[in-house]
Amino acid sequence: MRIKEVIVVEGKDDTAKLKQFFDLDTIETNGSAIDQKVLDQIQHAQDKRGVIIFTDPDYPGQRIRHMIDQAVPGCKHAFLAKDEARAKHNKGIGIEHASKTAIEAALAKVYQLAMTEQSLISRDDLIDFGLIGGAQARTRREKLTDRLRIGHANGKQLLKRLQMFRITPEQLKLEMEIIFQEESDE
Known part of the structure; x- marks a missing residue:
């Protein structure tokens, strides 16, 4: 299955995992050391094709997601639950450990942040x-x-x-x- 948007992931293992199941392009942040060059690439991808931010469900992943969202507004977001991203034999957590089913479910249910409209939830x-x-x-x-x-x-x-x-x-x-x-x- 081809994914139109560019997927932003943390590293090469995430890219390899996604490419096992999908025809897609990724931008790798190389962890939380995101520099302006990477942010410029993400902005260009957002302008041309759209971007889905798909980071690990841990603190560094949330930090990376926040940094990108602040620098490149309008990106879509996909999330994995922590239990879907856990390695079976070690303490690792990340997209590279997730099953095809979990990844498909996450990419099927992406969100775009509201810019001005507020929910009525209190x-x-x-x-x-x-x-x-x-x-x-x-x-x-x-x-x-x-x-x-x-x-x-x-x-x-x-x-x-x-x-x-x-x-x-x-x-x-x-x-x-x-x-x-x-x-x-x-």
Whole structure:
């Protein structure tokens, strides 16, 4: 399958993994040492074909994603959950360890950050759904962010992330109903 946009990844192992399954082009950041030359390449790719930022689900990956998003607004974002990106035999975490199914799911559900439009989701909604300020809040946030594929978020980041990715109150309610059903089945 051909992917039109250029995929921004952290390194050559990520590129090799993606090229096993897709016909695509990548730009490698070579870790978090992103220089202006790489940012210029990403801007050019964004102008010509569009860009999907697809970094590892860890702190360095989030930092790289943020740096690129600040320098090159309008990029799309794809996310893997941490458990989808874990190596089986070591402590490694990254796209290069993910399965074809997980990568396909992440690239099928990309988000573009909202520039001005804000979600109608409020902090009160997060409290009502037990996503902040409760005993199960962390677990529910992890389940929600994995289901929505918006990357791990702590309590302070969740509202911003839901707004940035234009998650509607209806989407939030539907996902939370599924999470509540899973909890009652346990």
